[in-house]
Amino acid sequence: MIRIEEVTKRYPDGTVAVDRLCLEIPDRAITVLVGPSGCGKTTTLRMINRMVEPSEGAIYLDGADIRRRPVTALRRSMGYVIQNAGLFQHRTILDNIATVPRMLGWGKRRARERAAELMERVGLDASLAGRYPYQLSGGQQQRVGVARALAADPPVLLMDEPFSAVDPVVRKGLQDELLRIQDELGKTIVFVTHDIDEAIKLGTRVAVLRTGGRLAQFAPPAELLSDPADSFVEDFLGADRGIRRLSFFPSDGLELTTDPVVRAGATAERTGGFGAPYLLVTDAQGRPLGWSRPQDLAAGGADPGRLLPYGRPFVPGTDSLRAALDCAVLSPTGWAVAVDSGGRVTGVVSQQTIGEAIRGAHAGERAAGEVAR
Amino acid sequence: MNVLGFVSDFFGDSAHWHGYDGIPHRLLEHVQYSLLALALAAAIGLPVGLVTGHTGRGGNALALLATAARALPSFGLLVLMAVLLGIGLVPVMIPLVVLAVPPILVTTYEAVRSVDPSPVDAARGMGMRETRILFQVEMPVALPLILSGLRSAAVQIVSTATIAAYVSLGGLGRYIVDGLYQRDYEKVVGGATLVAVLALVTLAVFWAVGRLVVSPGVRRH
Numbered sequence: 001m002i003r004i005e006e007v008t009k010r011y012p013d014g015t016v017a018v019d020r021l022c023l024e025i026p027d028r029a030i031t032v033l034v035g036p037s038g039c040g041k042t043t044t045l046r047m048i049n050r051m052v053e054p055s056e057g058a059i060y061l062d063g064a065d066i067r068r069r070p071v072t073a074l075r076r077s078m079g080y081v082i083q084n085a086g087l088f089q090h091r092t093i094l095d096n097i098a099t100v101p102r103m104l105g106w107g108k109r110r111a112r113e114r115a116a117e118l119m120e121r122v123g124l125d126a127s128l129a130g131r132y133p134y135q136l137s138g139g140q141q142q143r144v145g146v147a148r149a150l151a152a153d154p155p156v157l158l159m160d161e162p163f164s165a166v167d168p169v170v171r172k173g174l175q176d177e178l179l180r181i182q183d184e185l186g187k188t189i190v191f192v193t194h195d196i197d198e199a200i201k202l203g204t205r206v207a208v209l210r211t212g213g214r215l216a217q218f219a220p221p222a223e224l225l226s227d228p229a230d231s232f233v234e235d236f237l238g239a240d241r242g243i244r245r246l247s248f249f250p251s252d253g254l255e256l257t258t259d260p261v262v263r264a265g266a267t268a269e270r271t272g273g274f275g276a277p278y279l280l281v282t283d284a285q286g287r288p289l290g291w292s293r294p295q296d297l298a299a300g301g302a303d304p305g306r307l308l309p310y311g312r313p314f315v316p317g318t319d320s321l322r323a324a325l326d327c328a329v330l331s332p333t334g335w336a337v338a339v340d341s342g343g344r345v346t347g348v349v350s351q352q353t354i355g356e357a358i359r360g361a362h363a364g365e366r367a368a369g370e371v372a373r
Numbered sequence: 374m375n376v377l378g379f380v381s382d383f384f385g386d387s388a389h390w391h392g393y394d395g396i397p398h399r400l401l402e403h404v405q406y407s408l409l410a411l412a413l414a415a416a417i418g419l420p421v422g423l424v425t426g427h428t429g430r431g432g433n434a435l436a437l438l439a440t441a442a443r444a445l446p447s448f449g450l451l452v453l454m455a456v457l458l459g460i461g462l463v464p465v466m467i468p469l470v471v472l473a474v475p476p477i478l479v480t481t482y483e484a485v486r487s488v489d490p491s492p493v494d495a496a497r498g499m500g501m502r503e504t505r506i507l508f509q510v511e512m513p514v515a516l517p518l519i520l521s522g523l524r525s526a527a528v529q530i531v532s533t534a535t536i537a538a539y540v541s542l543g544g545l546g547r548y549i550v551d552g553l554y555q556r557d558y559e560k561v562v563g564g565a566t567l568v569a570v571l572a573l574v575t576l577a578v579f580w581a582v583g584r585l586v587v588s589p590g591v592r593r594h
């Protein structure tokens with residue numbers, strides 16, 4: 001565990017970047033530091049590997065003051081990933097990743113074998129091994145940065161806005177990859193970001209810092225969304241806090257109906273008489289094709305060109321209530337389509353039903369909270 | 374008689390290819406003076422430039438010193454040194470080294486300074502020691518610029534080393550100084566041509582060295 005105790009950092013010009021910060025960073029979890037620009041996130045992170053020395057207070061790693069260890073040994077036990085990856089442009093990708101093992105005295109062959117292993121782990125194609133950093137995309141470079149930090153298998157990983165310089169699609173891929181790697185490796189990760197969505201997605205616990213370097217709240221993301229400590233945290237979470245919270249509620253409790261679901265080419269009786277304004281047409285395997293009005297179906301069968309799009313379906317159990325609601329809101333019929341992992345329709349659900357489930361989930365949580373109290 | 378005529382007569386005369394005053398011997402002397410001066414200048418300029426560039430301290434003092442050194446006329450310095458120290462290699466080396474240190478020093482300093490700070494930060498964060506950061510992170514990236522400083526120093530040395538002849542030393546300057554004294558313009562032009570060719574060869578050598586020692590990951594710039 002990393003314990004930050006009453007730490008203050010005053011820079012020589014008088015700026016107080018961090019003010020009496022106390023934080024207990026749990027092992028084998030992702031702790032996110034988030035806050036507006038200039039609130040002292042980077043300073044806090046860099047005090048953990050002593051790139052910055054605190055003016056007051058102390059930081060403990062597994063109970064021992066970090067100042068009691070030689071600074072290079074301390075840093076070698078902590079992987080460090082920065083915003084623009086900071087790759088060595090004169091070295092190949094493989095040799096970039098092998099840097100710390102080489103520094104620790106590993107032989108060249110063994111260090112390179114290890115580097116190749118890590119390339120696979122972070123999702124880099126082996127054919128990139130001999131390339132130089134300028135021949136990689138920003139997202140690939142960032143993966144190399146993560147691989148390099150993991151190369152000597154340090155227990156701690158410090159990451160300073162590692163994904164903020166890439167586009168949203170690539171960023172999502174990198175975030176998913178980090179979560180997957182964390183599942184496998186179980187590192188103690190301290191992750192700095194100014195993006196609250198990223199914090200909520202990645203964090204086991206999230207520390208919200210306010211300008212002036214003071215801690216506003218330190219809590220798991222769901223708690224942050226349900227019980228922001230004050231108006232600063234509430235503002236920082238943004239206006240759609242309620243919707244975002246739905247990410248933490250599962251969608252498997254939703255009551256699905258298969259009544260308005262019909263196969264293409266079904267007989268006329270099968271397509272009428274449910275009173276539903278729209279029917280969902282599927283192919284022979286049960287995959288969704290689109291929505292149609294019953295009378296159109298009865299008249300001309302399922303002409304794929306005339307079907308209404310069904311939007312993006314959700315997978316009950318895997319996706320959250322938020323995803324289900326999103327599907328329903330985006331669907332032209334107001335109904336969300338649920339599919340199994342194979343993409344076959346398991347049923348549909350109306351906005352109204354989802355709304356009831358949301359109210360139910362909130363009520364359930366309030367009750368649980370009262371029991372806990 | 375035009376210049377080309379001088380050149381072809383000079384190089385066509387087989388007497389110029391043999392003996393103590395022959396082209397091979399004078400060329401060798403010239404290359405020796407130049408290499409010695411370049412080595413001395415690099416021995417001063419490179420370490421100081423690398424260290425100040427890495428720490429970022431002393432840059433202003435360096436720039437001031439370099440400007441002052443550039444203002445010194447090489448020929449004047451040579452005469453002064455010859456008067457003070459007598460005839461010999463030392464009074465020749467001093468003006469050549471004074472000439473060559475500023476470009477090496479200033480470009481090396483700038484080269485290391487201008488290295489992207491984020492790999493340096495990453496290296497420090499992973500526990501790399503400062504000397505290793507300088508030699509394994511900053512220098513490989515700064516190398517093309519450092520070489521360009523050495524190259525311009527080398528070219529200046531090669532052309533200025535002709536002044537050695539004024540204090541009775543050898544080198545290609547002999548042809549120029551003696552030719553002027555003897556009003557043998559064929560010799561003057563021949564000597565000047567050799568100096569120019571040697572300067573071009575120097576450029577070629579630096580180009581080849583650059584291809585060899587600069588990483589392909591850095592060279593694309």
Ligand SMILES: Nc1ncnc2c1ncn2[C@@H]1O[C@H](COP(=O)(O)OP(=O)(O)OP(=O)(O)O)[C@@H](O)[C@H]1O
Binds near residue numbers: 015
């Ligand atoms: N070396 C320094 N000298 C003086 N002040 C500094 C120094 N480094 C940072 N600061 C100041 O300390 C405060 C916190 O800086 P820090 O870099 O920790 O913020 P941050 O939360 O990481 O911001 P950002 O999201 O913009 O990266 C800022 O006001 C900054 O200007």
Ligand SMILES: [Mg+2]
Binds near residue numbers: 041042
């Ligand atoms: Mg920062």
